[in-house]
Amino acid sequence: MSQSTAHAPTTTDPAAEVFADQASFTAAVAQVQEAEIAYRLEQPLMPDSAFDALKDRVIATKAAHPGWDDEGVSTQVASGAPVGGEVRHSSPMLSLAKATTAEEVRTFLAGLSADGQDGQEPGPLVVEVKLDGCAISAVYQDGVLVQAAQRGDGTSGDPVTEQLLRGQGVAGLPARLTTPSGAGWSGEVRGELFMSDADFEVANEMRVAAGRPAFANPRNATSGTLRNLNRTYEVPLSFAAYDISGDGIPEQENATYSERLDAAEALGFATGRQLLPEELRAPREGAEQVLGAIETIEALRPTLGFPIDGAVLKADSLATRRRLGQRTGSPRWALAYKYAPDTAVTTLREIEISVGRTGRLGFRAVLDPVSVGGTTITHVTMHNAPWITERDLRVGDEVWVYRAGDVIPRVTSANLAARPADAEAWVAPTHCPQCGEELDTTSLLWRCHTPSCSIAGALDYWASPDALDIDGIGDAVCVALAESGLATSVADLYDLTLEQWAALPLGVTKTGAARTLGELNAAKVVEGLEASKAQPLNRVITGLGIRMTGRSVGRWLASRFGSMDALRAASVEELAAINKLGTIKAQHIADGLARLSEVIDRLAAHGLTMTVPDDGADKPLAGKTYVVSGAVPGYTRTTIAERIEALGGTASSSVSAKTTALVTAESDTAKARKAAQLGIPVIDPATFAATLA
Ligand code: IVH
Numbered sequence: 001m002s003q004s005t006a007h008a009p010t011t012t013d014p015a016a017e018v019f020a021d022q023a024s025f026t027a028a029v030a031q032v033q034e035a036e037i038a039y040r041l042e043q044p045l046m047p048d049s050a051f052d053a054l055k056d057r058v059i060a061t062k063a064a065h066p067g068w069d070d071e072g073v074s075t076q077v078a079s080g081a082p083v084g085g086e087v088r089h090s091s092p093m094l095s096l097a098k099a100t101t102a103e104e105v106r107t108f109l110a111g112l113s114a115d116g117q118d119g120q121e122p123g124p125l126v127v128e129v130k131l132d133g134c135a136i137s138a139v140y141q142d143g144v145l146v147q148a149a150q151r152g153d154g155t156s157g158d159p160v161t162e163q164l165l166r167g168q169g170v171a172g173l174p175a176r177l178t179t180p181s182g183a184g185w186s187g188e189v190r191g192e193l194f195m196s197d198a199d200f201e202v203a204n205e206m207r208v209a210a211g212r213p214a215f216a217n218p219r220n221a222t223s224g225t226l227r228n229l230n231r232t233y234e235v236p237l238s239f240a241a242y243d244i245s246g247d248g249i250p251e252q253e254n255a256t257y258s259e260r261l262d263a264a265e266a267l268g269f270a271t272g273r274q275l276l277p278e279e280l281r282a283p284r285e286g287a288e289q290v291l292g293a294i295e296t297i298e299a300l301r302p303t304l305g306f307p308i309d310g311a312v313l314k315a316d317s318l319a320t321r322r323r324l325g326q327r328t329g330s331p332r333w334a335l336a337y338k339y340a341p342d343t344a345v346t347t348l349r350e351i352e353i354s355v356g357r358t359g360r361l362g363f364r365a366v367l368d369p370v371s372v373g374g375t376t377i378t379h380v381t382m383h384n385a386p387w388i389t390e391r392d393l394r395v396g397d398e399v400w401v402y403r404a405g406d407v408i409p410r411v412t413s414a415n416l417a418a419r420p421a422d423a424e425a426w427v428a429p430t431h432c433p434q435c436g437e438e439l440d441t442t443s444l445l446w447r448c449h450t451p452s453c454s455i456a457g458a459l460d461y462w463a464s465p466d467a468l469d470i471d472g473i474g475d476a477v478c479v480a481l482a483e484s485g486l487a488t489s490v491a492d493l494y495d496l497t498l499e500q501w502a503a504l505p506l507g508v509t510k511t512g513a514a515r516t517l518g519e520l521n522a523a524k525v526v527e528g529l530e531a532s533k534a535q536p537l538n539r540v541i542t543g544l545g546i547r548m549t550g551r552s553v554g555r556w557l558a559s560r561f562g563s564m565d566a567l568r569a570a571s572v573e574e575l576a577a578i579n580k581l582g583t584i585k586a587q588h589i590a591d592g593l594a595r596l597s598e599v600i601d602r603l604a605a606h607g608l609t610m611t612v613p614d615d616g617a618d619k620p621l622a623g624k625t626y627v628v629s630g631a632v633p634g635y636t637r638t639t640i641a642e643r644i645e646a647l648g649g650t651a652s653s654s655v656s657a658k659t660t661a662l663v664t665a666e667s668d669t670a671k672a673r674k675a676a677q678l679g680i681p682v683i684d685p686a687t688f689a690a691t692l693a
Pocket of ligand 1: 129
């Protein structure tokens, strides 16, 4: 479809089904008219393919029942008719007859030959992409683009000169021709203005940022962009020529379209054939070659990176074109073969949220099954939470699904005209749907950092200062490990070789070069992993990241059971009894240990500490309980607790009658006041450190 002011008036399908009764016919007429109006308001009600099919049925029904009132729809004088504009075209801008089956293509080709007079054969055919954008004509004088206009009703269209000259201009349609043949050239070039899939994403971002609803697909974005004279943002646009006339353009009887395209390219215009691989650019002979090219282009469609809705077959010989002429509105020497539509409308039933292996939240639209580009789609990945809220996509909405070239279908926008009155705005989550912890929403890609929710989270926690305290394994490295699949558990860290660490991909530099961890960092990581094997059992337990366990619980479990084996053998009741942990936490611990059983075995095999060493030494702090508040010289909050416990004491976080002493330099804290109240001695941190030493 390539009409800017209305759904495209392609040649109608003669086989369209006639409506059985007048009521259905009248309803369809109203629907066509509504769709036309909505389309002009940039809120299309249905895909162009559905519109074409509906309109074809109205036209076929009107032909079968001339007495039924079609309000002018089939003769295109109703509100939906393509409208002309201020710029009168030098010759009519034609449309194309269309086909959807190989049989129709064969019939077309047979017709070309049969129409040959005096045994003249039609000669080879060019097979081009049918770009899905907006037809325009551009007039040049002395090498300068002086006027551009849309197709309009084919006879005249709206001017778009300013729109095409602003910003960066249009790729493939220079404002001034600078090639040797282009300087001073006067003539007219016609072709398709379009947006690549990447440009479409940019255009929609710009538009949403400007507070307007997103476009359903690149075609709507192209025509909507042209119509929006007041837009405050620039949008990348491209052009490909399919017709040219003027100075030096071959016209003689034996000239070909291919030669005219050569001339267009020499002038500096982009052409449709340049968008295809070299081997597909040459004209084709015979039905098999033509059908082969149609199929090859269809197979390439997902990787082209720009929207096409079909292939166009055209006689290459200008003599053949002249001889065959045209029927109303479309030439006899060309045919558009239409592929499956790339845009569809369906209902958004749910927005599913999942946590990926990097801890990143994934958002997926659950849709009523709908066929797009020949595939039935029920689930579609959505970019991120802000993207959904900015577009105001609501559960229950009718939404546009566009299958971009990259094969990944996308929900692009909601059909606001069809929004149910009770549709509630979607509320983005603030907490992880899996663990309930608050989400990290500091970047567009929201994440949950809970170790048990993702691989990256688990690795990050394992290496953190409170757990195994391994240098060089930060968040970015953990995400890279999870993304590359190099690590699926903390035990995998110890399997990786120095070379694997060094080659770990860490994205790209500003200049686009691939970044890796590198040998120096890799050596540091491997050294850190080796050193982690000497870390005490409580840190290994903590590092497993079992839900509802942390530093303290790690220490309690290590000192109570003395070994990983004893801990794994403990019953839920035994676990629950430790420091009043309670059954819920105890159950989490038992479940976590069972789930991580294989990982723990592998960690043990790698030489991680699995027992609390009995050094046989006296335990001078046995029976004593210390509360440490604030820094103690030479210790972190974890190592001070570990040291107290290694000497037989207990490290507690709250002051009570059982507290032996409070270690703090502060006198005006709640803990200090409570200690004073209970008559509990306060020890200066430096003195305490000296005592421990
Ligand atoms: S030729 C005389 N070639 O399709 C034929 N059209 O339905 C004029 N289109 O309005 C058109 N790619 O906007 C031609 N390679 C191509 C095309 C193409 C897209 C559009 C064009 C035209 C519509 C015809």
